[in-house]
Amino acid sequence: MKILVVDDSRIMRNVLKNILKEKQIDENAILEAGNGVEALEMLKNNEVDLILLDWNMPKLNGIELVKIVRNHERLKEIPIIMVTSEAARYNVMEAIKAGVTDYIIKPIRGEIVHKKLEELLGQ
Amino acid sequence: MSILFFISLAITDSLLIYLNFNSNTILLVSAIIVTNVSYLAGILLYRKLSKKANSLDDELRTTREELSKTLKEIYEYTQTLEENNRKIDELEAGNISDQEQINEILSELSLYTNQLESIVNTIDSGICTIDKNYIIQADFNRSFKKIFGEREYWESSIFDTIFYNLDPEKKRELREFLEISFSNSATSDSMINAANPVSEFIYIYNEKGKVEEKHISMKVSRIFNEKKQVEKLMFIFTDVTLQKLMEENIRVKERKYQNELELLTNIFQYEKEFIVSFVNDLNERLHLIKDKIDSLKVDEINEETLKEIQRAIHSIKGEAFSLGFKQLAETSAEMEEYIKTNFKKPISTEQNLVILTHYTKIKEKADQLNEVARKIFSYSKGEKLESNKLYIYRDTYNEFKSDFKNIIRLSEGGKLDRKILEDYYKKILKLDWVSLEKLKEELKIVTEKTATTYGKDVEFNFIYDFDGLPITTYKLLKEVFLHLIRNSISHGIEEPEERVEKGKSRTGKINIHLYEEDNAFIARYSDDGKGLDTDNILKQAIKKGLISEDEARKMDEKSVMNLIFADGFSVKENSDMVSGTGVGMSIVKNNVLYLLHGKLTLKNTPSRGVSFTIKFPKGEQNE
Incomplete structure (x- = not known):
């Protein structure tokens, strides 16, 4: 099982990684990308089971990446959780329309991430 | 409440699993229950709350009990659902071939479905x-x-x-x-x-x-x-109509209390004269503002009038702010801001109305301040403020205190900022305390007056190592000291000439030292008078019939000393206005032993003076 963490902030990536590790997820199973372009590169070369995705990123932002993934034959079924501070209703609408599976509002809380993981991946 | 929602959310989560596979009825019903648990919880609670906002304590408790009962019921049904799913799975997989068994399962299922449907129909x-x-x-x-x-x-x-x-x-x-x-x-x-x-x-x-x-x-x-x-x-x-109403009620109540408490806590920080002059100025300024608003001309530029209004509001704002009347200051600031932006514009009817609304808001706050200040100072009746204003206004505090407890309880619903409320409550509790400086002042006055009455020179020393006491403790201790001081001056401390003859200083001394030790307060009281005359004490005790002559001969010094605390004992032949009624020392004993739950020790040094040590525990309130 592989989880891809996409965020342009290294600190945020580390926070998410630590939360995942608390769930006994192996460090080697966590992939990292600093923007949408890097994320696509990772997706090309790996079988990813879940994407944790930031909204605002340089080069290719979160929503654009979701749209690309959802139109890609091999990748379109991957669950995507947006990790964002954009909690306004129209942002949520935009994310749903793009095809986001679920979302977590920043500031991130470990138990929420764990709960969503269980929902989407089972134990 | 939040915990209950949490539980219900947890149940919701476990239920969500069923949504993906199942026969249609079960699916519908389970989904209904899933989404309703938290709502039901909320509704139940708010129904209860709105019914009787006054006796919140009991209400909340029973509501909680009912809620957990409802949640338990629903949880049991989810268990049943799980069981049903398993059976359906088995049926579908063709694992069960016995027709009788299948019929049994089907009838069971229809029974459960009926039960679940009845829940759906009774759900709010x-x-x-x-x-x-x-x-x-x-x-x-x-x-x-x-x-x-x-x-x-x-x-x-x-x-x-x-x-x-x-x-x-x-x-x-x-x-x-x-x-x-x-x-x-x-x-x-x-x-x-x-x-x-x-x-x-x-x-x-x-x-x-x-x-x-x-x-x-x-x-x-x-x-x-x-x-x-x-x-x-x-x-x-x-x-959620009721819930909305409740929330609005709580919000209004909370605002009102916050304001009143803010006023109350502030008023107590300042001297009466200070507050009274501020309130008087405030009322005058508001009169002026009202007059000016009434004279505004619609559809014209009213620059001069508006500037006068602005100046008056500005003063109110500044003073209110520096005295800590935050809400009044903020309301004034809003009005000032509005006025300033309209100096050079013709005033429309609508703007005139807005100005008036701003004024009304300030007036409301000012009226509240007037009300609270009057309650506290009773200045309208021309009553003189006692040195310890807290005595008189105890009822007001108790009222505030109980109200606030209720508000804090309400805040458990999560709508109010609990911390703010608790801070206020702590402030209110603090108001129950009386500073020892007050005690010092009061006792000093009593000492001086009593000394003059008896024609004696007395120096009063009062040292304390902690700030204050709860008012009940304060009252009891003060009473103790009053009696000790009276006794010292009337019996202990000699007249100036006699003192000089004995080689003592002309001025007698009364010393009080208050300090803390672990969980106790200690008060040391001493005078440098002639001390207790054991012979005279025995003589008087025999005379009053407290002991017999035989008993008197057998008594050691300690027992003799204890006689002065007996009810009805006095060494004076005749009682006067100040001492000699014979109840003084028994009150001291009663207050210390039974009301302060403390200990009292007496040390007598003939011709050098007498000292009392009072040790009493800090109550729960005092810590």
Whole structure:
């Protein structure tokens, strides 16, 4: 099982990684990308089971990446959780329309991430 | 309440698992329960709350009990559901071939289904499903009709029925929302609900001549078909009108209390004269402002008048701010800001009204301040403020205290900022304390007066190592000291000439030292008078019939000393206004031993003076 963490902030990536590790997820199973372009590169070369995705990123932002993934034959079924501070209703609408599976509002809380993981991946 | 919601959410989560596979009825019913647990909890609690806001304590407790009962019931049903699912799975897999067994299972299932349906019908929330054309399906429940009326909803669009009075923009948003809810089956329910533009809306109920404005909350749940596509949307409507009213009530009450407490705590920080002059100035300025507002000319530029108003408000704002009347200061600042932006513009009727509204708000705050200040100082009656103002206003505090306890309890609903309230409550509790400086002043005055009465010179020394005492303790201790001082001056301390003859200083001394030691307060009292005359004490005790002559001969010094604490004992032949009534020392004993739960020790040094040590525990309140 592989989880891809996409965020342009290294600190945020580390926070998410630590939360995942608390769930006994192996460090080697966590992939990292600093923007949408890097994320696509990772997706090309790996079988990813879940994407944790930031909204605002340089080069290719979160929503654009979701749209690309959802139109890609091999990748379109991957669950995507947006990790964002954009909690306004129209942002949520935009994310749903793009095809986001679920979302977590920043500031991130470990138990929420764990709960969503269980929902989407089972134990 | 939050904990209960948490529990209900946990149950909801475990239930969500069933949504993906199952026969249609069970699916519908379980989904209904899923989405309703938290609503039910909320509704129950608010029903209870609104019924009787005054006796919150009991109400909250019983509500909690009822809630946990309801949650337990629902949880039990989920267990049943799980069992049913297993049986259905087995039936479908063809594991069970015995026809009798199959029949048994089927009848059991139909029984459970009936039970579940009856729950759905007794549930407070209105439930209905719609298809892709937004047409309401026939399976709405009883509460749905209760909320929206008895009209025939079957096969009509929600836009013509439930949402008929929604404004066009909202209708458009809702349509868009419904579209994405149908088309994005992979998206989680929680995310879908976060995008709901009408999670709360107002429905105008109009039936049988009864028109009502109802606040309705709405949650969406999706029903999937075998291909995991969204087949129907389920709406769960809850009438939150009562809840809204409650919230508004609590908010208003909270604001009022915050303001009153702010006033109260501030008023106590300053001397009476200070507050009175501020209040008087405030009232005068408000009169001036009102006059000026009345003289404003509509459709003209009123620069001069507005500037006068602004100056007056500015003063109010400044003074209120520096005295800590925050709400008054803020309201004034708002008005000043508004006035300033309109100096050079002609005033319309509407603007005139806005200015008047601003003024009314300030007036309200000022009236509240007047009211609280009058309660505290009673200056309208011309009463003189006692040195310890807290004595008189104890009732007011108790009132505030109990009110505040209730408000804090209410805040457990999560709507109020508990910390702010608790801070205020702590402040109020602090008001119950009296500083030892006050005690020093009061006792000093008593000492001087008594000394003059007896024609003696007395120096009064009072040292303390802690700040204050709760008022009840303070009163008891003060009474003790009053009696000791009177006794010292009338019996102990000699007249100036006698003292000089004995080689003592002309001026006698009374020393009090208050300090803390572990969990106790200690008060040391001493004078440098002639000490207790044991012979005289025995003589008087025999005379008053407290002891016999035989007993007197056998008594050691300690027992003799104890005689002075006996009820009715006095060494004086005749009582005067100040001492000699014979109850003084017994009051001392009573206060210390039984009311302060402390210890009293007496040390007598003939011709050098007497000292008392009083040790009493810090109560729960004192720590």
